Amino acid sequence: MIEGISAVTLGTHDMPRAVRFYRALGFAVLHGGEESSFTSFRAGASYLNLIAQPATRRWSWWGRVIFYVADVDELYDRALAAGCRPATAPRDAEWGERFFHLADPDGHELSFARPLQSPV
Template sequence: MIEGISAITLAIHDMRRAVHFYRSLGFEILHGGEAAPFTSFRAGTGYLNLTVQPDKRWSWWGRVIFYVADVDALYERALAAGWQPSTTPRDAEWGERYFHLTDLDGHELSFARPLS
């Protein structure tokens, strides 16, 4: 039985800009940083890892979904940081409130919370 995600590792092109992006959304760095080839962030009880792959190209791969305490507050934080989410927060028929945001390397992120 799957209990959860321990970590997800995303290939990125530029560590400096990726670290800036994720830190601006409130992710805490545990290892690495702007000059490192590999960086790990805390994502609740799991981890978000970034690894530099500057010469690689990729097409759409899917979406990672993070549960957050307050979807609307994170949406406002993303806007305040200058990011442009692809959707506004909304309640989905499957029982979550969510919005989508694409990072600077094209990874689709969803920030969600189960509806009460």
């Protein structure tokens, strides 16, 4: 039986830029950093990893990483303050989450979400 996701690893063409982006959103570096070819961040009980790739290595749309966060609107404001341009503003979805989408500097799609409170 699958218990969960341990980590998601994304390629980057510019490790310093990618590390600064994720740090600005509040991810804490556990291993590596701007000068490393591999960096690992804590993402709740899981990890987000970055691995340096040569400029000739290209990727196309592959999907989206979805992170649950404590406060969607606060993170959205933090992203704006860091100079990010989210693809969507926070909204309540019909499937029961509040979310917004944001692409990282390498074009990887990220979604930051929080389950909506159930009506009492």
